[in-house]
Amino acid sequence: MHLKRFVVAILFLSSVTFIIVWQHYPTSQRLKIKNKREKSEKRPTPEETSNSQSNENQHVEQVGKRKVQNSTRSRPHILFIVADDMGWHDVGYHGSEIHTPQLDKLAREGLILNRSYVHPSCSPTRSAFLSGRLPYRIGMQRRVIPFDRSYGLPLNVTTIAQQLKSAGYSTHIVGKWHQGFCNVAYTPTERGFDTHFGFYVGSEHYFTHKVSQKLKDGRMVDGFDFRNNSKVVWNMKDVYSTHAFADETKRIVSQHNSGKPLFIYLPFQAVHGPLEVPRQYLKQYGNILDRDRRVYAGMMTAMDTAIGKVIAAFKTRNFWENTLTVFTTDNGGHNRRGANNYPLRGIKGSVWEGGTRGAAFVHGTMLHNAGQVSNELIHDVDWYPTFMEAAGMKSIESEIDGISMWKMLSQGERSRRQEIVYRIDNTSPIGMASIRINQWKLIASGDSKIPWWLSISGDNAVVLSEKDVREEPPRVNVAYLFDVDADPTERINLARERRDILEMMKARLAQLMPSYVDPLYNLHGRTTKCDPANFGGVWSPGWC
Structure with a gap:
């Protein structure tokens, strides 16, 4: 019985001493010790264990000066x-x-x-x-x-x-x-x-x-x-x-x-x-x-x-x-x-x-x-x-x-x-080429394939009125220039009025041609x- 009381007293005095010392210990040092203990005691989840065993399921991404662990969970x-x-x-x-x-x-x-x-x-x-x-x-x-x-x-x-x-x-x-x-x-x-x-x-x-x-x-x-x-x-x-x-x-x-x-x-x-x-x-x-x-x-x-x-x-x-x-x-x-x-x-x-x-x-x-x-x-x-x-x-x-x-x-x-290449094919029947730069779209040689606007009725092959179209249906070797932001339905050909834009677009098309590969x-x-x-x-x- 005396021995038991002695042991309890020693443990009590040890706890009091630790508390007094800990309270006077520098805060930064206390945080380091706490973080070290939590890191060593934390058990990985099964998913974390799996990820750590497979390097291909992890990716480290540099963001500014810190590294962020981009695991499978963050890759969509x-x-x-x-x-x-x-x-x-x-x-x-x-x-x-x-x-x-x-x-x-x-x-x-x-x-x-x-x-x-x-x-x-x-x-x-x-x-x-x-x-x-x-x-x-x-x-x-x-x-x-x-x-x-x-x-x-x-x-x-x-x-x-x-x-x-x-x-x-x-x-x-x-x-x-x-x-x-x-x-x-x-x-x-x-x-x-x-x-x-x-x-x-x-x-x-x-x-x-x-x-x-x-x-x-x-x-x-x-x-x-x-x-x-x-x-x-x-x-x-x-x-x-x-x-x-x-x-x-x-x-x-x-x-x-x-x-x-x-x-x-x-x-x-x-x-x-x-x-x-x-x-x-x-x-x-x-x-x-x-x-x-x-x-x-x-x-x-x-x-x-x-x-x-x-x-x-x-x-x-x-x-x-x-x-x-x-x-x-x-x-x-x-x-x-x-x-x-x-x-x-x-x-x-x-x-x-x-x-x-x-x-x-x-x-x-x-x-x-x-x-x-x-x-x-x-x-x-x-x-x-x-x-x-x-x-x-x-x-x-x-x-x-x-x-x-x-x-x-x-x-x-x-x-x-800023640029869309719709198609470049020198070997099609009409040598089709069409590009867009910002709002401007060039169809360099026309496109005769169904150039109309079709109705939304059940009979969807009905052609709508084209009274507001400035040109006849597209012809081979006729250039078409549209401002497709202002005219998304391509009704107003500006090739004659905006020769400056037309020439700029043609020049850009010429720049693209060295990378052209003949169709397989x-x-x-x-x-x-x-x-x-x-x-x-x-x-x-x-x-x-």
Whole structure:
């Protein structure tokens, strides 16, 4: 008992002594000791342990004079959604009669990109997305890649998927490729994507996943085109592709390792022809008398519903708050396939605004001006460096044509882009060239492809009045100059009145020509080696 009291007394005196000494100890020294103890006693979370074991999931970013740990949590997941052949007037937030509630909600919560430009057709735009290079500089400017020509996105090009994969991202493509398939080296899983679920070519049927083409020798051939990576997926017959792509994207998200950032490139088949949609999406459009427009509207709503399911999957995994989502079309809509670009002039395949000014928006908690409309210039090549900067990667703008828009999106800065190259192709029938500098747009030699403004009625092929147009329809070798800020519908040709601007624009076009590369389309003739009969009835690599 005496021993116990003695020990208690000693402990009491020791505590009192420590308190007295501690109170007289210098404050700075006390803080150092406290911080050292807390640091040594803190146990890392499982996520921190995982991150510390994997250098590829960490990035140290220098901010001023201090270092900030930019872990996987701060690198956004990136969801890049591309609609195919969607018109300017085909989304609800642009006043369309088509119901797109999911897209409308995302657009209004995010930043609507009112001056987002793409190229006139599919393959050139997709090459720009994937490479950050202007198509005319890499030979990708001439039309879409045909099924029977042996080329694709040049193999010396590093894709955005390869870049993000090197930074630790999981990379997936779900949907349409259309960047070449004659050799397996051109296919997605050889170009930086961990997985590909979708198809290689274009214009296939949504339910059968077959496409018919006429070969060089005149034969019409059918081929199946649907794959999971390199494996043909035969059991997709009768499954609507829009539904299939949503389900696969949901599966990827549900099984994703949360310790890695995620990049999903989701290029839908919709709303490209042929016009096909499950009947359930047609019921709400009985008021649209034009059959093509009615089916097209159903296809848009089906895609909108699919996007809603994808977003729900991100939210279920608690990924959504850290997801940067971009939605854009690949080019303007085709008026003869149900689409509507009104009030813009022209259609898919043309350099008029209706063919190149794409409906687009960006969404994410990291945006500075969310809930607004941006009139800043952005081009399809710009997404490549923008995604890289968002991921905390080193800039490579000196090696590509794209300009990062990340500071514009995340900090509200002005766009650094002042120039748009719509197209440069010396080998097209009329030698097409068109550029924009600030508000000025030059069409150097006219564009005869559907130069009209089409109505917004059910019969969307009705031509509106052109009584306020100063010129006859475009002619070959006639230059057109527009102030597209003041005249976005391209009705007033100022080429005669503003010769100074016209000459300045032509001089700039001449400066761009030394970097021109002849189209790969012209360098690779047609062949019958691609015949699906040689590959078990499937459009397949192995013939170049």
